[in-house]
Amino acid sequence: QVHLVESGGGLVQAGGSLRLSCVASGIAFRRYAMDWYRQAPGKQRELVATITDGGSSNYADSVKGRFTISRDNDKNTVYLQMDSLKPEDTAVYHCRANWKALGSDYWGQGTQVTVSS
Numbered sequence: 001q002v003h004l005v006e007s008g009g010g011l012v013q014a015g016g017s018l019r020l021s022c023v024a025s026g027i028a029f030r031r032y033a034m035d036w037y038r039q040a041p042g043k044q045r046e047l048v049a050t051i052t053d054g055g056s057s058n059y060a061d062s063v064k065g066r067f068t069i070s071r072d073n074d075k076n077t078v079y080l081q082m083d084s085l086k087p088e089d090t091a092v093y094h095c096r097a098n099w100k101a102l103g104s105d106y107w108g109q110g111t112q113v114t115v116s117s
Contacts, residue, residue, distance in 0.1 A: 002026035002106045004095050009111030012085055016115070020080040022095030022108055033098045034071055034078040038091035038113075048093070049080060063089075085115045 008020040020036070033052045039045040049069035051057045057069050068081040078095055092110040099105075 004097060004106055004108035006093065006095055006108045006111040009093060009113045011114045011116065014085060014087055014115055014117050016085050017081070017083045018085065018113060020082065020093055020111060020113075022078045024076045024078075024097055024106075027097055027106065029076040029097070030073040031099055032104075033100070034069075035096040035098060036069060036078075036080045036093060037096060038089075038093045040091040051078065082113070087115045087117045089113060090115050
């Protein structure tokens with residue numbers, strides 16, 4: 001059975017930092033690209049950051065220079081370091097494991113991030 005479990009969310013003041021973690025089980029983690037998405041109330045889900053199985057990363061323009069995605073294949077974990085947080089970063093953040101060639105796609109339940117002004 002596949003599980004993706006996010007943690008690390010919380011309430012932080014603008015300008016602060018948080019580090020999200022997503023631990024995966026039940027999948028060959030190192031073969032999957034890992035994504036962080038977010039969804040704010042009343043808004044569409046947004047792809048925030050991606051890291052490939054090879055370690056290459058991409059970011060949404062809205063978070064470039066402030067967020068950093070990384071992975072530890074030995075711990076089956078993907079991280080999202082979020083610095084210089086803004087109130088508009090407030091959302092539920094979900095991780096996703098994606099192996100496009102297999103059509104394999106799993107999501108975590110999400111962790112709430114709230115940034116106060």
